[in-house]
Amino acid sequence: MFQILEGVTEKPTVHEATLSRTVVTETCENVIAAIFNELPKELHTIEVFNYILSQSKEMLNSKVRLSSESWNEKKGVSEGEDRHKT
Numbered sequence: 001m002f003q004i005l006e007g008v009t010e011k012p013t014v015h016e017a018t019l020s021r022t023v024v025t026e027t028c029e030n031v032i033a034a035i036f037n038e039l040p041k042e043l044h045t046i047e048v049f050n051y052i053l054s055q056s057k058e059m060l061n062s063k064v065r066l067s068s069e070s071w072n073e074k075k076g077v078s079e080g081e082d083r084h085k086t
Contacts, residue, residue: 035052036044 031053032049035049039048039052
């Protein structure tokens with residue numbers, strides 16, 4: 001689980017992670033810069049950027065899903081079971 005914290009000084013617990021607005025902004029700027037650098041100038045349009053981001057999101061979701069399924073297979077967890085039970 002993660003939280004986006006803006007101006008909060010509490011430290012996360014062992015099972016939490018903190019994601020600051022600054023980190024989010026810098027990460028987004030890096031993603032945009034990478035798209036700019038990878039595409040030829042004539043493809044620098046909002047439509048192309050949106051398409052690349054959409055495809056990236058689909059690929060990410062697929063990889064996370066496959067990773068989770070692989071983990072479940074290794075641990076012997078069947079579909080529908082709580083993966084986080086101890």
